[in-house]
Amino acid sequence: MKNICLYFQVHQPFRLNNYSFFQIGSDEAYFDEMMNRDILRRVAYNCYLPFNGLLLRLIESTGYRLQVSFSLSSTVIEQLLWYVPEVLDSFRALVATGCVELLGETAAHSLAAIVSEKEFREQVRAHTHLIYDLFGQMPQTFRNTELIYADSIAPIINDLGFDSILADAGHDVLQWRSPNYIYAAAGCPAVKLLLKNGQLSDDIAFRFADRGWKEWPLSPNRYISWLNAIPGDEQLLNLFMDYETFGGQHNYSQ
Template sequence: MASVVFYFQVHQPYRLRRYTIFDSDSNYFDDKKNAEIARKVANKCYLPANAVIEDLVRRHDGRFRVSYSLTGTIIDQFRRWVPEALDSFRRLAETGCVEFICETYYHSLAFLYNRREFITQAQLHRKLMQELFGQTPRVFRNTELTYNNDVAGAVEEMGFDAILTEGADHILGYRSPNFIYNPPNCSSLRMLMKNYRLSDDIAFRFGNRGWAEWPMTAEKFTHWVDQINGNGYVCNLFMDYETFGEHQWADTGIFEFLRTLPACVLATRKNDFLTVSEAVARYPAVGEVDVPHMISWADTERDLSAWLGNSMQANALHDVYAASETVLANGNETLLDDWRKLQTSDHFYYMCTKWFADGDVHKYFNPYESPYDAYINYMNILDNVRNRAATA
């Protein structure tokens, strides 16, 4: 049997307003644009996709099961501007067939710079999942699936059962992402690794008429899943939830694909659907995967270069975390929240100067004309945050 493990990332950052060296107020975020994008994506993706998922769960008597992580920033935006979207996720939680997993509240790269901040944000997010959905997450995913052995150790210490990461070829080698693994030096933590080929067939190639496999049907995809039988236990399909309706527009047939896939998979009687925790509980780890260097699910390199590929990004990341002691000592909760919103990884993604094959991805809802504009704007705001923090 091959179990399909759907995991969807739901996230939007707080995009920054234009902020010059002559500005001195603390209104850093473009609320008009953020509200507009939150409503747009909710109407194109979150609301219709959630309606399809809820219908599929009920139509298949709970045999269709999925997992999500919702960042704290998107939940905050739902509360402010699209409460009906948050209500629709609550209804999914009530089905008992949807799992919500943990990540950093602010979708940050805190693990790289400040372990205490990383743990705090994970704890904040875990508490949020408990309050909103009545679930205590047992599985963790670090921002953008950034991962190495050290991340695994920290996550195990926080009491999680499993962690998600990218099934990068240069890490797996001859091995397959269709099994569950152990990180080295972890006594109980399990790894679920993304099957990026099948995931990206949905997330990136689905509507591409130049793709050799276009059009992709539920029957064709089910055949690919079925080929895992005898060669693995799980088919880990990890992707941005915005795949449905935003990255792949409704007129590509993406919603119809989602509606018909579960019936095709279940009709084989050889395959099923599991949440991430259920997959870990059912299947044993088959071996150890050593990841000494950081990997991620971003771009073709599957590394940190999307956020740390140039000196602007490195400087901005260093400086925002260098302000931690001053911000925390200040004790102002609004200042603390502003500083943490500035940690969101998207801000550094907008500063990326490597376009090429990944260019379209980097342009997604990017509010800047160039990476240099993104850097200057960000540093102007960070300078104001530091000045506020230094004021008793």
């Protein structure tokens, strides 16, 4: 039986107001708070709350054998605290099952890793502390913004207390290799790399509701047949996607 790693990204940015040059120094309303609130509430009630409830029921009904991982950016956590705090309560209920792992990332969902090591370290530490303070869990696995990875990141992440990294599986890097294995970071073998299976992840995240897709409508049995067709020695399947895939990009009824 293959091991399936389910990872969901939960993120909302702070959206900017239309801010003109002439407002500099006289108006500090940089962010569109009304838009931030309205979008977050819509996503919360269409996705976060119903699917957190569904996951909780599935975890309980499977005898706590179903396990998933989430990465919650600091920006979405801050907005949830302001506008829909009950969503954080629903994530706490999931974490309390012992079947949900929370990942580390940069606090601002930023590209600090490719700009400044100092800033990168500070943001990762800030996010780690926030996750621990709110959920009582210390992240052990790291995911960088948009699953960006370079070998230079691995020793930094290891120094910050992480032992594994989620990353995208670029075809130009993997070439003939399969993403369905655990890899070690070059130069830092203590850090394990879990690579996204892009084809099977995106079949759910993007193509599932595409009526022009030749495989539409995708049934559970057909999807399982694709999983079973993976060579037997490839025992790890990493399905990474945005949490808004459910209830956001695809309607709840689908």
